[in-house]
Amino acid sequence: MPLDAVLDRLDKSRDDMVSTLTDLCRIPAIGPTNGGDGEGKKAAFVQGLLKDMGLKVERFDAPDTRVPGGKRPNLVVRLGKGPRLWFLCHIDIVPPGDSKGWRCDPFDPKLIDGRLYGRGTEDNGQALVSVLSAYRALAKTKEKPGRALGLALVSDEETGSALGLKHLLGQDLFQPKDAFLVPDWGMASGDEVEVAEKSLLWLKITVTGKQGHASLPNEAVNAHRAGAYLLTSIDANLPRRFRATDPLFRPWTSTFEPTKHEPNVPNVNTIPGEDVFYFDCRVLPSASPKEVVAAVQELAAQTMQTFGVQVKVEVVNQESSPPTPADAPIVRELLQVLRKVRNLRAKPVGIGGGTVAGPLREEKYPCAVWSTTDETGHSVNEYSRVDNLVADAKVFAALMMGPE
Numbered sequence: 112m113p114l115d116a117v118l119d120r121l122d123k124s125r126d127d128m129v130s131t132l133t134d135l136c137r138i139p140a141i142g143p144t145n146g147g148d149g150e151g152k153k154a155a156f157v158q159g160l161l162k163d164m165g166l167k168v169e170r171f172d173a174p175d176t177r178v179p180g181g182k183r184p185n186l187v188v189r190l191g192k193g194p195r196l197w198f199l200c201h202i203d204i205v206p207p208g209d210s211k212g213w214r215c216d217p218f219d220p221k222l223i224d225g226r227l228y229g230r231g232t233e234d235n236g237q238a239l240v241s242v243l244s245a246y247r248a249l250a251k252t253k254e255k256p257g258r259a260l261g262l263a264l265v266s267d268e269e270t271g272s273a274l275g276l277k278h279l280l281g282q283d284l285f286q287p288k289d290a291f292l293v294p295d296w297g298m299a300s301g302d303e304v305e306v307a308e309k310s311l312l313w314l315k316i317t318v319t320g321k322q323g324h325a326s327l328p329n330e331a332v333n334a335h336r337a338g339a340y341l342l343t344s345i346d347a348n349l350p351r352r353f354r355a356t357d358p359l360f361r362p363w364t365s366t367f368e369p370t371k372h373e374p375n376v377p378n379v380n381t382i383p384g385e386d387v388f389y390f391d392c393r394v395l396p397s398a399s400p401k402e403v404v405a406a407v408q409e410l411a412a413q414t415m416q417t418f419g420v421q422v423k424v425e426v427v428n429q430e431s432s433p434p435t436p437a438d439a440p441i442v443r444e445l446l447q448v449l450r451k452v453r454n455l456r457a458k459p460v461g462i463g464g465g466t467v468a469g470p471l472r473e474e475k476y477p478c479a480v481w482s483t484t485d486e487t488g489h490s491v492n493e494y495s496r497v498d499n500l501v502a503d504a505k506v507f508a509a510l511m512m513g514p515e
């Protein structure tokens with residue numbers, strides 16, 4: 112079996128894969144929004160790896176005057192003709208955070224107990240090395256990919272993707288029948304394939320009353336009291352009003368969380384004239400974010416009447432994307448490969464978080480988000496489990512070889 116030879120090759124490439132991921136981790140690639148100087152050096156290194164594999168690299172860099180060289184690199188490799196399966200990975204990372212909490216220098220990775228520790232090893236270096244190694248294993252065993260392939264290795268994923276994936280979406284690069292695999296989310300069990308995301312809705316609620324001395328409450332309008340009342344009524348009302356469930360999702364309801372609260376007065380004996388708080392709402396596809404905003408506005412109107420305050424409800428962020436059907440060919444094929452290569456009975460799931468799949472699904476591209484991780488991305492002591500690095504490469508190699 113040709114696939115067996117490729118999988119065997121990957122088992123033997125374990126040390127090479129660790130050493131490539133180590134090299135990669137040594138080059139920080141932090142976007143300027145997070146205080147870094149961009150992905151230029153890391154992209155040059157990755158471009159070298161691709162060239163060594165005999166691949167022709169196309170650059171779709173996005174201008175950005177904030178970084179040396181003035182560009183945010185996006186590397187693209189296109190192989191074969193026809194509808195393409197794209198592997199989308201990002202080369203940027205987040206800052207290491209509390210450097211004293213790390214068990215090694217976050218940019219000088221250490222292999223301890225089968226885990227390679229370092230910033231960006233799991234998010235998204237693991238996937239990048241797995242994808243490249245999968246292709247290399249095909250080449251070394253003289254197997255041809257069974258389909259047209261694309262590799263898109265992008266910048267700016269950690270700070271909004273405007274100069275990464277969203278830049279590529281404006282380049283006439285992707286074709287209507289293309290499909291995407293995004294290995295940038297996943298469980299330790301490896302048996303969940305993300306096909307849907309809840310709509311994200313951030314609300315800012317500003318309650319305005321009249322400031323005054325705490326000894327003379329009749330002459331003031333306490334915005335904090337009205338705000339607290341409104342917060343608890345939103346909190347009690349929305350889950351009842353939007354009570355639908357969807358078993359695809361975890362958690363399987365829409366969620367409405369009061370989160371940030373802005374400071375009001377610094378002293379105890381002043382009645383606050385303003386109260387500002389936020390809700391983070393994650394809404395199932397069966398409800399619309401518009402209906403949620405309308406429900407909050409209704410409650411705000413009641414609060415205005417009862418307390419004599421003004422209330423402003425603002426949408427400060429909103430993202431939603433249509434789900435990829437659970438029976439889309441890329442999803443079905445990935446489930447089959449997981450069964451064959453990893454002996455996993457995987458299932459499609461929806462999540463509350465947002466990934467880079469969002470903008471792809473908005474453009475109607477079928478998109479499966481999958482990888483095997485210990486979910487250490489962004490945390491102190493991020494690591495990539497070497498078993499996952501190799502096991503995921505096997506799945507990618509099988510996908511590259513195409514349906515039998």
Ligand SMILES: [Zn+2]
Binds near residue numbers: 235268295
């Ligand atoms: Zn990531």
